[in-house]
Amino acid sequence: MLHxxxxxxxxxxxxxxxxxxxxxxxxxxxxxxxxENQYGYLSExxxxxxxxxxxxxxxxxxxxxxxxxxxxxxxDPATAWDERKQLFMSSGLIIKTTNMTxxxxxxxxxxxxxxxxxxxxxxATTASVQELLPPSNQPAV
Numbered sequence: 001m002l003h004x005x006x007x008x009x010x011x012x013x014x015x016x017x018x019x020x021x022x023x024x025x026x027x028x029x030x031x032x033x034x035x036e037n038q039y040g041y042l043s044e045x046x047x048x049x050x051x052x053x054x055x056x057x058x059x060x061x062x063x064x065x066x067x068x069x070x071x072x073x074x075x076d077p078a079t080a081w082d083e084r085k086q087l088f089m090s091s092g093l094i095i096k097t098t099n100m101t102x103x104x105x106x107x108x109x110x111x112x113x114x115x116x117x118x119x120x121x122x123x124a125t126t127a128s129v130q131e132l133l134p135p136s137n138q139p140a141v
Contacts, residue, residue, distance in 0.1 A: 002122060009121040013059075015046040016114040022106035025050050026117040029059030031067040031088075032096040041067040042119060056101035057081050064088050064097045 002008060013026035029043040043062035047055050061081040068075055068084075071093045075084050088094045102115040 006123075008123070011042050011044060011119045013044045013046055013117045014114065015048075016112055017048070017106045018110050018112050019106050020108050020110050022113075023049050023051070023103065024106065024113065024115055025052055025055035025101060025103035026115045027052075027055045027059035027099050027101035028117050028119045029056075029061065029063030029099045030097065030119065031060075031063040031094055033067060033071065034093055034095040038071075041070075050103075052101050052103035055103065056099035059101065060097050060099040061085075063099075064094060067094055 011028055013028050015024045015026045017024050025045075025047045027045045027047075029045065030040065031042075032040040041063045043059050043066065045055060045059040045062065047058075050058070058081075061084065064085065065075070065077065068088050068091075071091075073088060073091050073093060075087055077084075085097065088097070100117045100119055102117050104113050104115045106113045
């Protein structure tokens with residue numbers, strides 16, 4: 001939880017258009033490793049003409065691929081994302097991938113239309129970290 005005046009980090013993906021009926025999307029991909037002492041990866045993606053699901057899958061794939069590369073997971077980048085996602089999860093090194101995506105279609109009259117996707121870093125408290133742990137890993141009180 002943030003308190004008034006605190007500063008935190010944010011990754012922000014933004015896209016905008018004034019072209020009528022133009023499809024736009026902004027997305028942030030997230031890849032979280034299984035080891036707490038390792039860093040995860042975030043990726044930012046903005047596109048024109050991509051539906052929300054495709055833009056989201058692309059950013060999620062990008063984040064997971066970057067994390068897998070640093071962890072030495074062998075994979076073929078030419079395979080489909082769903083196949084690689086299964087490989088990454090079965091390796092046991094990556095426990096979660098997801099994306100935050102927003103898309104919109106440009107205003108029919110040519111007014112500016114914008115989309116924003118954001119991931120905000122919140123400081124972890126002992127309680128919030130314990131909530132993420134499976135019951136068997138929680139310390140005894």
